[in-house]
Amino acid sequence: MKTPDLTKLDTILERHEAAERSLIQVLQDVQKEYRYLPREAFEKVGRHCGVSVARVYSTATFYKAFSLVPQGEKLVRVCAGTACHVRGAGLLLDELERALSLEPGKTSPDGKITLKTVNCVGACAMAPCVMIDGEAHGNVKPGEVVTLVKGGRRDAAAD
Amino acid sequence: MSTLVKIKIDEKEYEVPRGRYLLAICQENGIPIPTLCHHESVEPWGGCRLCVVEFRKKRWDSWWTELATACLYPAEDGLCVWTRSEKVMKARRTILDLLLARCPGSEVITKIAAEHGVYQTSFAKREGEDNCILCGLCTRVCDRVGARAIATALRGALKEVSTPFGEPPPDCLGCLSCAHVCPTHTIGHTEADGKRTVWGRTFELVRCSGCGAASVTREQVEYAVRTKNLSPEYFVKCDACKRRESAATFAGLLFDERKGGEGPVGPTGSGPSHE
Ligand code: FES
Numbered sequence: 001m002k003t004p005d006l007t008k009l010d011t012i013l014e015r016h017e018a019a020e021r022s023l024i025q026v027l028q029d030v031q032k033e034y035r036y037l038p039r040e041a042f043e044k045v046g047r048h049c050g051v052s053v054a055r056v057y058s059t060a061t062f063y064k065a066f067s068l069v070p071q072g073e074k075l076v077r078v079c080a081g082t083a084c085h086v087r088g089a090g091l092l093l094d095e096l097e098r099a100l101s102l103e104p105g106k107t108s109p110d111g112k113i114t115l116k117t118v119n120c121v122g123a124c125a126m127a128p129c130v131m132i133d134g135e136a137h138g139n140v141k142p143g144e145v146v147t148l149v150k151g152g153r154r155d156a157a158a159d
Numbered sequence: 160m161s162t163l164v165k166i167k168i169d170e171k172e173y174e175v176p177r178g179r180y181l182l183a184i185c186q187e188n189g190i191p192i193p194t195l196c197h198h199e200s201v202e203p204w205g206g207c208r209l210c211v212v213e214f215r216k217k218r219w220d221s222w223w224t225e226l227a228t229a230c231l232y233p234a235e236d237g238l239c240v241w242t243r244s245e246k247v248m249k250a251r252r253t254i255l256d257l258l259l260a261r262c263p264g265s266e267v268i269t270k271i272a273a274e275h276g277v278y279q280t281s282f283a284k285r286e287g288e289d290n291c292i293l294c295g296l297c298t299r300v301c302d303r304v305g306a307r308a309i310a311t312a313l314r315g316a317l318k319e320v321s322t323p324f325g326e327p328p329p330d331c332l333g334c335l336s337c338a339h340v341c342p343t344h345t346i347g348h349t350e351a352d353g354k355r356t357v358w359g360r361t362f363e364l365v366r367c368s369g370c371g372a373a374s375v376t377r378e379q380v381e382y383a384v385r386t387k388n389l390s391p392e393y394f395v396k397c398d399a400c401k402r403r404e405s406a407a408t409f410a411g412l413l414f415d416e417r418k419g420g421e422g423p424v425g426p427t428g429s430g431p432s433h434e
């Protein structure tokens with residue numbers, strides 16, 4: 001893995017108060033910028049927030065929203081919460097795994113796409129739900145999920 | 160002075176400062192409470208839940224009994240506590256049953272469990288060779304020491320105490336405080352040939368210039384010099400040698416003064432008059 005360009009890190013840190021309570025926000029911004037948390041950034045983040053590297057690592061591994069390895073340009077998260085599960089999230093996942101040849105939690109070798117499951121996105125009313133780059137798509141059918149993920153428009157009739 | 164309140168533990172009255180934790184009160188009065196995650200050098204944490212006690216308290220207009228961890232429950236006026244009631248023992252047995260499932264190989268847990276009548280776990284045993292109960296005492300003590308080299312990583316079933324990235328910890332001082340306080344003695348460390356290894360990192364030990372004993376790591380010395388305002392000279396000799404030296408110095412002083420006839424010092428002489 002090549003070392004990331006850490007110059008943007010300073011701008012991120014400047015935006016946040018130098019306190020322990022900013023740790024998660026800082027990590028979120030770093031994750032957004034680099035699409036993962038580069039380990040080279042841990043020490044600086046820790047120093048800024050007044051916490052140890054061990055604490056940063058602890059926080060970074062605790063939350064599913066953070067990743068220690070680079071994520072794909074597009075992040076696809078299939079909700080596997082109870083409501084989505086009973087309304088066929090498993091089928092969506094099967095379909096995506098097959099079409100993208102990716103296991104959940106993995107990123108395609110070309111770094112274009114990451115497939116993940118989440119436990120609940122809080123949109124049970126529109127189950128089953130797929131989040132593509134932070135945008136929620138509800139009532140997704142197995143037949144359209146691949147088109148949706150590839151950036152195509154879903155059938156107007158499906159909505 | 161904090162205000163004193165009256166509480167009852169196991170039907171006996173005590174007068175204790177308000178807000179003092181029940182565990183501390185019990186320990187002061189010789190009431191046994193099993194604990195795993197408690198250590199006097201750090202704030203109580205409530206990680207192991209083994210110290211549960213039952214208490215009765217008036218809420219609005221009726222009496223309730225509930226379970227609470229003694230290490231975290233502050234005394235308040237009129238509190239009524241039972242440390243070995245049926246409810247308490249049942250809760251402790253469940254906790255020990257679970258702990259036994261988590262680390263079936265731990266002698267400490269097996270012993271405490273047996274004392275509570277739990278001889279084998281009724282849950283599926285966890286695979287894995289460590290006996291970590293995730294009480295977090297090692298990480299708290301490490302923070303207290305100031306090294307802050309370890310913390311818990313991941314969460315849920317995968318949670319573990321870990322160094323950053325699971326690699327030899329750069330911030331570790333090799334002081335072994337974590338290993339020393341670990342209730343299940345699961346933090347492995349070795350010491351041989353003037354080297355100490357813990358958390359996968361090897362430390363060089365500083366030898367005493369007197370007797371050659373190796374007891375502190377170079378990192379510990381540097382840390383103490385940097386943060387505790389001690390001179391590096393302080394670590395040239397080990398504690399035992401320093402004691403021996405000062406004993407010799409005092410003996411010498413005593414001898415000199417007696418010889419000098421300046422009035423003997425010590426219990427044998429008549430000593431300087433105080434009259
Ligand atoms: S000693 Fe109270 S919870 Fe561990």
